[in-house]
Every structure is written in structure tokens, then in C-alpha cells.
Amino acid sequence: MMGIGTIFKKFLLARQIEMEKGRISIVGIRSANTSTSTLISIQEEVIKTLGDEGAKLLYNAGKVGGVELAKTMGKVMGLSGLKMAESLATGCTQMMGWGIVSVIKCDLKACTASFKVEDSPLSLKRYKKAFCHVERGQIAGAMEIIFNHKVDAIEIRCKSLGHHFCQFEIKPTEEFDSNDKLVREQLPADDIIKAKKKRPK
Ligand SMILES: [Zn+2]
Numbered sequence: 511m512m513g514i515g516t517i518f519k520k521f522l523l524a525r526q527i528e529m530e531k532g533r534i535s536i537v538g539i540r541s542a543n544t545s546t547s548t549l550i551s552i553q554e555e556v557i558k559t560l561g562d563e564g565a566k567l568l569y570n571a572g573k574v575g576g577v578e579l580a581k582t583m584g585k586v587m588g589l590s591g592l593k594m595a596e597s598l599a600t601g602c603t604q605m606m607g608w609g610i611v612s613v614i615k616c617d618l619k620a621c622t623a624s625f626k627v628e629d630s631p632l633s634l635k636r637y638k639k640a641f642c643h644v645e646r647g648q649i650a651g652a653m654e655i656i657f658n659h660k661v662d663a664i665e666i667r668c669k670s671l672g673h674h675f676c677q678f679e680i681k682p683t684e685e686f687d688s689n690d691k692l693v694r695e696q697l698p699a700d701d702i703i704k705a706k707k708k709r710p711k
Pocket residue numbers: 630633640641642665667668669670675676677
């Protein structure tokens with residue numbers, strides 16, 4: 511397993527981390543460091559205004575970043591499949607401050623995976639529902655590239671609910687049951703309907 515220090519050094523040596531002239535780039539992706547209080551406040555305001563629809567919006571925004579990161583990591587590091595999933599989890603996302611991420615299981619054929627995140631930066635307060643929507647989206651977006659199949663993720667455990675860690679379950683979009691409570695709360699209903707229609711009979 512590649513530790514956070516190792517991957518940081520590797521990235522520095524390969525000039526994959528650049529900090530100059532007001533810009534931070536990691537594997538060529540421009541980043542902007544911000545405090546967790548800003549991130550949490552953005553999420554709180556969106557959810558307060560839009561409810562579950564806000565959670566889905568935040569999730570979709572996270573997905574954009576996850577897709578970009580996995581595509582870029584694939585090009586820059588030449589990784590794919592399980593190696594890519596593990597490298598993103600144990601190296602890249604930790605280096606970016608998104609908690610201790612680990613792959614519990616990953617089935618490339620079934621396009622299913624389970625991720626554990628200890629100490630998610632979004633889960634510092636208590637809420638009535640799982641709260642790590644941006645991180646959930648990032649994981650789903652990255653796995654969509656790794657699986658080369660449309661997938662989604664739901665958060666089944668969250669530190670914000672008092673669990674010891676957050677846990678994300680990923681599977682093909684068409685396999686989610688829109689009547690399930692967590693699916694209703696966390697995933698855009700239209701995407702599931704569209705994916706089910708596309709599924710080969
Ligand atoms: Zn969480």
C-alpha cells in the first residue's frame with residue numbers, strides 16, 4: 511500500500527505538485543485550499559435551502575471532481591482498475607485532506623465497490639442524515655471512470671450520525687432501487703429512471 515508520505519514525495523519528484531503565483535496544481539488539476547468550516551457551511555446552506563435535492567446537487571458537484579481526478583491520474587500515473595482505486599484512496603485523496611480512505615471491496619466485473627472513510631472533513635458535526643455528499647460524489651465519479659460504467663454511491667454510515675466512520679456503497683446506477691429510503695434521499699431519481707431504461711434486456 512502506498513502511504514501518504516510516499517505518494518507526496520513521488521508527486522513532488524515527478525513535478526506533479528506545483529505551488530506558485532497563487533496557483534496550486536496537483537497532477538495538473540488546479541486546486542484551491544479552503545477551511546473545512548467553509549466547505550461545511552456551503553453544504554449546510556445548500557441543504558437548508560433545498561433539502562435532499564441540495565444533497566443531490568452537492569453530490570453531482572463532487573462527481574465532476576472525481577471524474578476529472580481519475581481521468582488525470584490514469585494519464586499521469588498510468589494506473590487503472592484496482593491499482594487506480596487503491597492509489598486514489600490511500601494516496602491522492604488523503605494527501606488532499608479528505609480523511610483516511612480505504613477500499614473495503616472492489617469488483618471490476620460487477621462494477622461494485624465499498625469504501626470506508628475515517629475522519630471525513632465534512633463529518634465534523636452531528637446531523638440527522640449522512641452529510642458527506644461532496645466526498646460521496648468524488649468517490650462515485652472516480653469509480654465511474656475506473657469501471658467505465660455509470661455508477662452511483664450512497665453513504666450508508668456517516669460519522670455525522672455517530673458512526674465510527676463513513677461508508678460508501680457503489681454500484682451501477684440502474685441497480686439502485688428508487689424506493690429505498692437512502693436512495694431517495696441521496697440520488698437523483700431521474701438518473702436512475704434513465705439508467706434503468708438503457709439497461710439491456
Ligand atoms: Zn460521512
